[in-house]
Amino acid sequence: MTVHQTPDLTTPLGRYRMLRLIRGFEQLALAMVKSGTIVGGTHPYIGQEAVAVGVCAALRPQDRITSTHRGHGHVLAKGADPARLLAELAGRVDGLNRGRGGSMHAADLSLGILGANGIVGAGAPIAVGAAWAAQQAGEDRVVAAFFGDGALNQGVLLESLNLAAMWRLPVVFVCEDNGYATTLPASVAVAGSALGRAAAFGIPAADVDGMDTDAVLAAASEAVDRARAGRGPGFLRCRTYRYEGHHTMERRVKVSYRSAEEIDSWRALDPLPRAAAPLGPALVAGCDEEVAALLAGAERFALASGHPAPAGACDHLYASGLRPRAGAVA
Amino acid sequence: MSMLSYTKALNRALTDALAGDPAVCVFGEDIGAGLAGPTLGLQRRFGADRVVDTPLSEQAFTGMAIGAALSGRRPVIEFQIPSLLFLVFEQLVNQAHKFSLMTGGQGSVPLTCLVPGSGSRDGWAGQHSDHPYSLFAHAGVKTLVPATPTDAYGLLASAILDPDPVVLFAPAAALGVREDVTWELAPVPLGSARVHRAGTDVTVVAVGHLVHDALAVAEELAGEVSVEVFDPRSLYPFDWTALAASLERTGRLVVIDDSNRSCGIGAEVVATAAEEMRLTAPPRRITRPDGAVLPFAPALDRSLQPSRDQLRRAVRAVLK
Numbered sequence: 001m002t003v004h005q006t007p008d009l010t011t012p013l014g015r016y017r018m019l020r021l022i023r024g025f026e027q028l029a030l031a032m033v034k035s036g037t038i039v040g041g042t043h044p045y046i047g048q049e050a051v052a053v054g055v056c057a058a059l060r061p062q063d064r065i066t067s068t069h070r071g072h073g074h075v076l077a078k079g080a081d082p083a084r085l086l087a088e089l090a091g092r093v094d095g096l097n098r099g100r101g102g103s104m105h106a107a108d109l110s111l112g113i114l115g116a117n118g119i120v121g122a123g124a125p126i127a128v129g130a131a132w133a134a135q136q137a138g139e140d141r142v143v144a145a146f147f148g149d150g151a152l153n154q155g156v157l158l159e160s161l162n163l164a165a166m167w168r169l170p171v172v173f174v175c176e177d178n179g180y181a182t183t184l185p186a187s188v189a190v191a192g193s194a195l196g197r198a199a200a201f202g203i204p205a206a207d208v209d210g211m212d213t214d215a216v217l218a219a220a221s222e223a224v225d226r227a228r229a230g231r232g233p234g235f236l237r238c239r240t241y242r243y244e245g246h247h248t249m250e251r252r253v254k255v256s257y258r259s260a261e262e263i264d265s266w267r268a269l270d271p272l273p274r275a276a277a278p279l280g281p282a283l284v285a286g287c288d289e290e291v292a293a294l295l296a297g298a299e300r301f302a303l304a305s306g307h308p309a310p311a312g313a314c315d316h317l318y319a320s321g322l323r324p325r326a327g328a329v330a
Numbered sequence: 331m332s333m334l335s336y337t338k339a340l341n342r343a344l345t346d347a348l349a350g351d352p353a354v355c356v357f358g359e360d361i362g363a364g365l366a367g368p369t370l371g372l373q374r375r376f377g378a379d380r381v382v383d384t385p386l387s388e389q390a391f392t393g394m395a396i397g398a399a400l401s402g403r404r405p406v407i408e409f410q411i412p413s414l415l416f417l418v419f420e421q422l423v424n425q426a427h428k429f430s431l432m433t434g435g436q437g438s439v440p441l442t443c444l445v446p447g448s449g450s451r452d453g454w455a456g457q458h459s460d461h462p463y464s465l466f467a468h469a470g471v472k473t474l475v476p477a478t479p480t481d482a483y484g485l486l487a488s489a490i491l492d493p494d495p496v497v498l499f500a501p502a503a504a505l506g507v508r509e510d511v512t513w514e515l516a517p518v519p520l521g522s523a524r525v526h527r528a529g530t531d532v533t534v535v536a537v538g539h540l541v542h543d544a545l546a547v548a549e550e551l552a553g554e555v556s557v558e559v560f561d562p563r564s565l566y567p568f569d570w571t572a573l574a575a576s577l578e579r580t581g582r583l584v585v586i587d588d589s590n591r592s593c594g595i596g597a598e599v600v601a602t603a604a605e606e607m608r609l610t611a612p613p614r615r616i617t618r619p620d621g622a623v624l625p626f627a628p629a630l631d632r633s634l635q636p637s638r639d640q641l642r643r644a645v646r647a648v649l650k
Contacts, residue, residue, distance in 0.1 A: 064401075098434030105432040114400055115433065119424055125390040126425070129397020136355075136379055136403075143397075156420075159390030166385065317431045317470070319438030319493035322521075322567055324470065329605050 004081035006111075009057035013283060015213050016275040018056075020291045022049045022073045023272060025082055026244075028295050029072070029089055029103075033248045037303070038089045041248035042103045045073035047211075048240045050271035051176050052077040054216025055144055055236070058224045064112035064130050064143045066123030068176075069104050070242070071116030074146050079111045083298035092305035099308045100316060120181075121147055121154030124173065128160045131169040131233075142170045142227045144220075150181030152190050152197055161233075165201040168232035172223045173198070175237045176210065182246045183257040198235035210238030211269040241266035334511045336504055339479035340368035340446060342515065343486035344406065348376045351404060354490060355380045357391050358408035366410045366446045367505070388414050392421040392443075396429070399439045404490060407441070412448040412460045412499070423469045426495040442489040443497040448475075449539065449588050450624055450631055451502040459624040459631065463499045463537070464589040467566035467598070472496040472520055474564050477541035479509040481563055484518030492520060501588070503539035521567035525576065529558030532582040532645050535573065535599050536561060540586045540636060547641045555649060565595050573599070574607045581610035582648040586636050591617040614644040 007021075008014040026046045032038040045052070052073035056065070059078070067074040075085055080096060088095025089103050096108050107115035114130060117123045127145035134141035151157050152175065164171045175194045179186050198205035204226070206219040216238060223234025243263060245251060276284045314324055334342075347354045356369060362383040364370030373381040384391040388409070395405040409415060415422070426439040449461040466473040472494055476482040482500060489496035526541060527548050534557055536544035541561045548557035560576050562568055577583060583603050587596035596615035603609055616636040624631045 066397075095434070097432060097436065100434040101432045107433045107436060109400070109433065109436045114397065115429070117425075119420065122393065122420070122425060125393025125421070126397035126400070128390065129394035129399070130401045131397070132394060133398040133401035133403050137401075156389040156393060159385075159387035160393070162385065163387060163390050163394060314431075316433075316435035318472075319430050319435070319440075320520075322472075322494075325570075 004083065006061065006079045009053065009077070012275065013279055013287065015053050015057055015217070016279060016284065017287050017291060018053045018077055019049045019213065019272050019275055020288055021082060021294070022052065022076050024291055024295045025072060025076060025086070028299060029086070030244070030248065032090065039091065040102060042072070042089065043070040043247050044242065044244035045070050047243040047266060048176055048178060049073055050213040050216050051174065051210045051238045051240055054213045055172070055174050055220045057217045058220035059142065059144060062112065062139070062141050064114055064127070064141065066114045066127040066143070066145045067116040068123065068146050068148060069116065069118055069120070070148070071106060072103070075106050075108070075113055075116065078113050080106070080108045080113060082294065083301040086298045087302040087305045090302045091307065092302060093308050094301070094305035098316070121151035121157040123147065124151070124157045124160040127171050128164050128169060131164065131171040132167065135169055140228050142172060142224050144172045144174055146174045146176060148181065149175060149177040149179065149186045149190060149194065152194055158197065161197065161201045161203060164233040165203050168230065170227035170230070171233040172220065172227055173203070173233060173235045175235070176240055177237055178240050178242050180246070180257070183255060194237040203233050203235045205235035205237060208236050208238045210240030211266070211271050211274070213271055213275050243267060332511060333508045334479045336479045336482050336500065336507050337367040337446065339483040339515070340444065340486055340500060341370055343483045344368060344372060345375070347406070347487065347490045348372065348380060353402060353404045354406065355382065355398070355403055356406045356408065357382050357384050357395055359384060359386060359410055361408050366408060368444060368446050369408060388417045389421060392418040393425065395441050396421060396426050396439050399441045400437055404440045405442070406444055406490060408444045408446065410447070411458050412445050412462060413457050415443070415445065415462055415497070422471060422495060422497070427469060427471050430494065438493045439495050440493050441495045442486070443495070444486065444500065445498065446500045447502040447505065448499040449501045449503060450635055452628055452631065453626065455626040456623045461499070461501070461588045463497070463565055464594040466497045467595055468593065470566065473566040474498040474520065475501065475538040476563055477504055477538055477561050478507060480511060480515060481518055481524065483515045485520070485563060487517040488520055491517065496520070499538065501539035504542070507542065518563065520564045521569050522564065523569035523572040524561045524563055525558060526561055527557065527559040529556040529580065531556040531580055532584060532648055533558045533560050533576045533580045534641070534645065535583065535585040537565065537587045537595060540588060543638050543641060544586060547638050547645065551642065551645060555645060557645060570602060573603065577603060577607045577609065581608050583609060583613035584641065584644045584648055585613070585615040586641050587615060587617050588636055589617055590622050591620045611648045614648055616640045616644055
């Protein structure tokens with residue numbers, strides 16, 4: 001097992017380091033998809049890093065999150081071991097989920113990461129339930145629910161906003177508005193607006209520059225503090241962008257729904273240089289080097305980890321230990 | 331001795347679970363008022379924080395129960411209408427059921443769904459009369475269909491103790507059953523069948539309320555054939571060992587099952603018996619028709635449900 005320390009996001013350097021770690025992790029994952037080491041592909045988070053880092057910097061270790069199909073950034077920023085996440089993506093036994101979940105279901109319950117999720121909007125009610133349980137137990141625990149603009153059109157998300165507001169639950173709803181639900185622009189998919197959704201339920205909402213880590217942190221801190229103080233849910237609409245396709249498969253099918261100019265205009269707002277600027281080149285160079293070494297180690301760890309034995313394919317299906325019947329009579 | 335009704339048995343199981351474990355809580359619509367029966371008086375006794383009236387947001391409060399379960403609670407959800415399960419198939423199958431495997435066993439979802447009044451209730455028509463237990467058994471969600479008050483108590487008690495999601499169907503046609511209870515109510519293990527009546531000629535596997543029809547037919551035909559009435563109680567996991575033992579005795583099988591015919595639990599019982607067990611005659615099953623939608627008019631509604639007459643004919647047919 002790797003030696004992994006929970007990242008410190010309380011300092012500008014710590015947050016820059018996490019931005020760099022997520023960016024580097026996602027680039028490494030892209031290379032491993034290309035080489036075939038990661039099968040099934042991934043949903044790259046590149047470009048959106050400031051949202052995960054800013055929000056998780058406002059959280060405490062006991063807080064919980066629910067994540068999305070584009071979840072690596074959230075999972076890393078909440079403190080998961082990059083080596084074990086990478087091993088999970090590669091389907092290995094030392095992965096966070098023992099190779100049973102892969103990219104879309106990465107979870108680390110010990111860190112309050114209740115899972116990435118393959119169904120759009122599905123994490124929101126789970127976050128509401130975790131917040132309800134915390135409220136009932138008198139714990140000062142907050143839950144952040146990440147989702148994209150595509151989830152704004154899922155009924156279960158709207159139902160979840162209602163329950164959270166009605167019961168003043170400590171949830172922060174984080175909408176990562178990257179402008180597209182796969183290939184469908186939000187401009188032709190979302191009637192009204194993200195902020196209007198929150199307003200309809202009386203939930204305080206902030207419109208945030210999701211390419212600016214400090215702006216996300218400031219808005220998230222306000223919402224998290226309010227939730228922790230028992231004053232109910234908050235909502236952040238973080239304007240952001242993914243530089244890569246919705247899924248790595250897009251590289252093969254060569255779809256075109258975004259102009260190069262549009263992508264470049266968002267790249268110009270890249271969160272990493274913005275977070276690096278105040279630190280100075282020497283500190284940044286040292287940090288980049290450390291992260292590169294860490295990711296090289298993560299790759300070695302993932303590739304050295306074994307493939308799960310097919311005989312155990314139904315292990316963990318039931319917590320009770322129930323073994324399902326086999327698919328063929330012996 | 332006291333006469334225990336089916337609904338009261340569910341109520342007692344919930345009461346005992348709430349009293350025995352502070353992690354247990356109940357979510358559902360109109361449960362404070364106890365409209366459907368099983369939750370009557372619970373909110374008064376245990377408070378609105380543990381017996382939680384929810385708005386009409388089935389998907390959100392089912393997802394919410396999952397989040398609560400992952401945070402150490404043991405939620406029970408009452409669904410007043412069986413067809414509401416179609417709304418929350420996403421949450422129950424895609425999320426709750428898959429969680430343990432997908433996380434490599436990091437956690438599980440101890441969630442119980444209680445459906446008091448499943449199947450037809452005469453005149454509730456197409457969207458309130460489904461009996462979708464086979465869907466959950468197919469998906470691998472633990473699925474229980476108790477036929478009697480003591481089994482209703484025992485299986486609900488076990489469901490709440492179980493670390494995995496469980497759906498318990500309480501058939502509307504069994505809710506009127508009362509039972510002399512002269513023993514302590516106790517949990518009934520999942521996956522354990524019950525032979526209500528021993529027999530040597532034919533095994534009738536009857537699901538839920540149809541157990542009572544099978545017992546009536548067995549009694550009626552006692553002069554001509556010895557019928558064993560086998561109540562699986564738990565459809566998933568299913569007590570295949572007990573079924574094999576029963577067929578060792580009888581060698582003949584009839585299944586009576588209130589599912590639609592194609593891919594219903596009756597089909598699974600017949601298929602498994604044919605592959606792996608002793609059969610001396612081709613088996614029969616009695617089900618709803620393929621793809622049945624129960625029509626409103628009472629005579630039409632009843633005409634699509636498995637009947638005693640069909641069972642009588644099937645028992646005689648496997649004897650030939």
